[in-house]
Amino acid sequence: MKKIYHIAVEGTIGVGKTSLARILAEEIQGRLVLEEFEDNPFLKEFYQDRKRWAFQTQINFLISRYYQQLRLQQIDMFADKIVSDYMFAKDKLFAQTSLDDNEMILYKKLANIFEKNITPPDLVIFLQSDVDRLMENIKSRGRDYEKDIDWEYLSQLNEIYNQYFLSYDKSNLLLINSNNIDFVNNKDDLKQILDVIRTPFSGTKFFNPAI
Template sequence: MENQFDFIAIEGVIGVGKTSLAKLLSERHNARLVLEQFKDNPFLPKFYEDRERYAFPTQMAFLASRFQQQQDMLSKDLFQQMIISDYIFEKDRIFARLNLGDDELALYDSIFDIMTGISAKPDLVIYLQSSVDRLMHNIRQRDRDYERHISRSYLEELSEAYNHFFYHYNKSPLMIINTTEVDFVNNKKHLDYIDEQIFNQPIRSNTHIHIIPD
């Protein structure tokens, strides 16, 4: 089947493997890789240490960075290759609703509403789900310094917020993959299966597709 996508975005909770899958698929399909620039956010380590104090500056720094990347994607030359990203712009508000107070959220929303209207729209969104146990395992395995402060309760809140968001998501075709028992990094059969479903099966608008490889 001829490739039907110019822009694929992969989403999911911290530790679910969205960046890994984006990298693997971009290598297979010679796609331009656009990754979230979380390392450039100077407030992120402080946020995980003191969530209430640093939520707003962390959120605004992410909003500015993500919007700049969206503008770069919109200006993509027509002859450049497909784009695969490890986030969608709208995900920013999931974190804002979870972490900001009412006054902060109102200010944030006034800016977000302007930006989201002129952000890049994916041709397909892939939402990776996982159990909190698996997320905790993955985070411990990669052992990033600033992620050592992430609590199980925060991941539970975040997972619930993500599930709620994507249950109502209808801006792009949506594919849902439960990765709790899936290892597309080390198991080529799992990666092949996912690749087949994305690129060799018809994707219908506003359709939720659950994929659990054998």
């Protein structure tokens, strides 16, 4: 297994990506890179009226994520380890849930050009969860712009994420069932995850903690 320089934590809205990324960065003394999603001026309107604001929201995210990933690759030359709470490929997953056919054609033209310049992470950690748990997490953190997220939208997004990562092969991949763990507040749960992450492997590895 090659040395890991970049770990990306992925998963659907509300699964705990940023929380785990913060913990990992501290544990391995790596540089933390967080997605700048709150800078998107269309996000709140998108959750209120997805059809009207989908294209503007997605293009803003695409450009923002692209330039942040380019900066991340420059950082990678000087830092041993980087932990991020997203990967560039997530943009297409969100686009699939929101854009109509014509919008998707234009979106893909831009995304495919950008993607050629992006290096995949060395390790992707995909946090899986069911929709009910995700909805609970979203409600408990109380972000104003997320209050209009509905179950159907989240379910569609969750399914797209699951399908994507079941066939993902661009990096080493660790899939974690996070339904029955609390790595933020439970030290034993966190230790389980850290032990799995620290164990070298190649390809895809599944971790389903005991209930």
